[in-house]
Amino acid sequence: MENSSVLVIGIGAVGSAFLENSIGFFKKVGVFDGDIISKNNLSNQPFYRDCDLALPTSKVSFALKKIGTLDTATEYKAYERYFTRSDFEIMKDYDLILDFTDNIKSRLIINEGCVKMGKQGVFVSLNEKEGLLYFYRKGACFNCILRNSAGHIKEGCESITSAPEKDFLEFLTQNIFEFYSDKTDGGKIKIFSLKTKKVLSSAIKQDPECEVCVKHVTNKVGNEFLQICSSGIKFSYGKEVDLNRLSSLLNGSKLYGEHLLFNNENKSILISAEGDFLFTGYTKDEAESLLSFCIS
Ligand SMILES: [Zn+2]
DSSP states (O other): OTTOEEEEEOOSHHHHHHHHHTTTTOSEEEEEOOOEEOGGGOTTOGGGTTOOTTSOEEHHHHHHHHHHHHOSSSEEEEEOSOOOGGGGGGGGGOSEEEEOOSSHHHHHHHHHHHHHHTOEEEEEEEOSSEEEEEEESSSSOHHHHHHHSTTOSOSOGGGOSSOOOHHHHHHHHHHHHHHHTTOSOSSEEEEEETTTOOEEEEEOOOOTTOTTTTSOOOOSOOSOEEEEETTEEEEEOSSOOOHHHHHHHSTTOEEETTEEEEEETTEEEEEETTSEEEEESOOHHHHHHHHHHHHO
16 A cells, blocks of 8 residues: 555544554554543553553554554654544545544544545444444445434444454454455445444445535534543634643643643543643533633
């Protein structure tokens, strides 16, 4: 795959395992994630096990440091933030978009980007019972299946409580390579049962009412979004924030280079200079009011 390039969005349990499994396959790999490694989101993510937790480190910088030493032939590009609509242009630099994010909101933004930028993509999710892959290449988009899934599409990768199994990882990697090599059509969904190892495959029809791929209506969600996932509540401001100013607002917070950490008993807020917030232990209401306090 001489000039192949792939954009990996979300490197939690499944995304990081894919990165490790596909070393040397692509010429260029872009990696998007705004997460910062913390004690409470590591139990199911063996990839980050040897990370030093004393200082906040972004998943992306840790991953690329680890993989870069094993793979010098591939060009890795780091995007240490959550993917938002203002990142659509970046998709142009890649042949294939891989969505390993852990929530529907992010998936819908990535889906919209694939449709708008004319990019093929694979949407990956894993829960306790099954792994699900959706292949998009024109035609039916991820929003089409979501509209017709009757609850079958679950939140995403990090809803699992253990590391992904070897069987599933082999299925995942092989299927992504096959799709990339044009051996799998778009508009297809494959469900891998973790119990029986059987694969259920079906074709998805484009929904004539789909706002994204048929009607091309942009919904009102801005670049900013608040999402709830297993590691906490995430918010992407979509632009840089002044950590020094925030550190004076949040009494007792500590600055670590490009990150600000605020600990309050069992609750914490991690803020990156890129404008990504991770709230742990807070309710949605508390997170929202703290946010408006921080960014007003
Ligand atoms: Zn659609």
